[in-house]
Amino acid sequence: MVAPACGESEPTDSGLSTQERQQLEQHISELEAQVRELEAQVARQQEDAATSEKEKAEMTAQMKTLREDLAEARALLETQDWQGVLVRLEAAQAEIASLETRIAGLDGSMEFTAALSFGNEPFALDQQYTLSTGEKLTFTELRYWLSNIKLLKQDGTSVALPGSYYLMELLKEQYVEGGNQSGSTPQPMLPANRREQVNVAAVPAGVYTGIEFSIGVDPTHNDNLSLQAGELHMLRNMTTVTWMWFTSYIFTKTKGQYVAVDGTSNTFGWETGTNNDFRTTRQTFAAPVSVGAHKRLRVSLRADVAKLFTVLSPSTTPTINVGQADARATLSNGFRDMFTLVSVENPNRW
Template identity: 55%
Template sequence: MKKHTSLSSLSALGRMLALAAIALLALPARGDDGATNEQLQASEDQRRQLEQQVSELEAEVTRLEAQLARQQQDAETAQAELADVTQQLEEARELVASQDWEGVYQQLTQVRAELAALRTQLAAMNGSLELNAAFVFGTAPFVLGQTYATAGGDTVTFSQVRYWLSNVTLLKQDGTTRALTDSYHLMEVINAQELDGTSNPVTLPANRRERVQARAVPADTYSGIRFSIGVDPTYNDDLSRQAGELHVLQNMASVSWMWFTSYIFTKTHGTYVTAQGTQGDFAWDTGTNANYRTVELPFPITVTVNSQKRLTVNLQANVAPLFASLNPSTTPSIGATQSTESATLSDGFANMFALVSVENADR
């Protein structure tokens, strides 16, 4: 168990450092090839920022390793206590065989008390959450390259759909909440694509991402879930800040699509064909702070999360509502300067989600 924990931590560190290495490689090449002093200074400043982020992530790895070590120690203590209980039960069987009824009753009373204490200890330890948001279009599975009919009478075919699912929070019946840390997740269905804005060719692989896993969910009883579409202003207004999966090497951040640097909250790209046969491309992007949306879904029953009870929340992310009030043939492009259309599209993303089921199974 301890060996597994250590390897997991080292693997996490490796992924973090690999990301930083890619970022450094993606910086514009330096040298006497016409680059201005300002460009060289900007490149050096970016390099220093990334090196600082690597150091911060290394410190976070060290902190998490210490936390895992404490949890491992707690688990080892619980294992030792269970072994002691097992021994006491063996002694109880011997007392039964010797017909020492009073000794048996005393032994079983002690065992029950120790097991109750262990259950309390385990119930106070963190649990986990799996959040699944399966892409669909209406009642049909969502597939890139597949043709779908919109509410406006067009047919559409998608080349990519992407969005930031952020700030996942579990809700309690008393109105208090438990926010999950570093909860920024890029949900997507994409084909392979070249990474923008780098001097060295980098390709993002084809991907279908519909699942979020959180492994340090505070033990408690919950009645619902809340999450947001987009990136909150703290991180959206400063691309040098990073948390969760936020970073600029995702083709979901740009300095040119609007008047200040910002994450792109959602991307919906593809082609359309009207009933009259007119066809073309459409590209719908959102990303200003005004486009940030929050979704709240109550659970049908309260659920318990702890080290012995896992929580799985299954959603549908229905792309069809995006076309309820927007038509790609009349609005083929949506960006930061189209505030009305961006707001409508953002509302459509907030209306994508429906709760399918909640599973609260024993481990």
């Protein structure tokens, strides 16, 4: 872009084409959109009791300067003072970068735990549990996608935690489906794992009254395996050829053996994974909590696997998959309803 020399006393448009003027106006609009996002983040910091008054005052002053820079850029655009527009835009970009750095340094963190149980008993693989019907169960695998975590605010709005796609699981070592099974290269393995906790490093500062999260993968990512976010990956044995024609990810896996009341036994395998199986749950905190640079958040829940069997029975429904919409819906509701809030802690970060 060609701009007038700094020494010109009268504005002129001779150095800019119509396209270049439009690009300048678009650039101002883009920066204004960034400023609106920053205003929301600064507003959250203003609510955070952990943020010092000095920090709040400095951020407020920066926001005022930013707005003034962009307002002046707009005014100069009307007078065709292109050099002045460029100077104001450079100042605004520098201020935005400074504010983003400052806000990032004030983020809090969260430890989220969903401890598995079976009723009042600890949950473990290969341990036998008895249902109220007398049916007995042992488990060989339990996995589900925990996704789309949001923190809730008193005014009814929410703050989404980007990239929150986590695979919660209790499983034994198993081969990776779709891995190399020929030649001299060993077939890759998934290690045995128990995963009931996630740690979120960057939680926007603010005062929160609850948490919302989903079981499964939202349609945007479920329908397009090429979209990468969080821990979503094809080689986690949560996609399979039996589902690929219909959807992308398996949302939940529940596998094991059962012994029916009449003494007969067999294996069972339950899976969900269509967009209709996506479920969301909310948990309300007993009191608001403040998250920020000096305050972190610990949310502890119980995930009661017995809730999956209040309606469904492995002896009557040993298999649940893509062809059983009603059973999948019931199972999906069971996963949604298995969470109970145990405690919320708000300790100092250091």
